[in-house]
Amino acid sequence: MRRYSQRQSLFTLSEINVTPLLDLAFVLLIIFMITTPLLESSMNLVIPSSSAKNPPINKSQVQTVSIDRAETIRFNNQVVDLGTLTVQLSELKQKNPDIAIVIRPDRELPVQKLIGLMDALQRAGITKLGIATRAEPK
Secondary structure: OOOOOHHHHOOOOOOOOOHHHHHHHHHHHHHHHHHHHHHHHOOOOOOOOOOOOOOOOOHHHEEEEEEOOOOOEEEOOEEEOHHHHHHHHHHHHHHOOOOEEEEEEOOOOOHHHHHHHHHHHHHOOOOEEEEOOOOOOO
């Protein structure tokens, strides 16, 4: 009887099976197709910081301007229109150049109305401006 050794049964592969490589390539392609639109729509913001401290502001120099969702503007709890507000703030700016304004907008107020109010403050020459917010409960 003839014996065949295992050495004779070993042979080399002359072809590489590319099916698993194609599967991997297609999976990576799908992953990149899904994640690329998400990366393009995100914004990378670098928030500016400053080591300088803001000088303290006297409470007497702070005036409040409130605007509700019905677009009613109140300057120190008195109802005014946008033109009158600009005139009053210009007079206050001439009397006291260090005046500061705090805007108290309603949560449901459209952003464009808030921008219009801020434009009126800019026309009056007000440079110290803040927007009152409320901290979210944790």
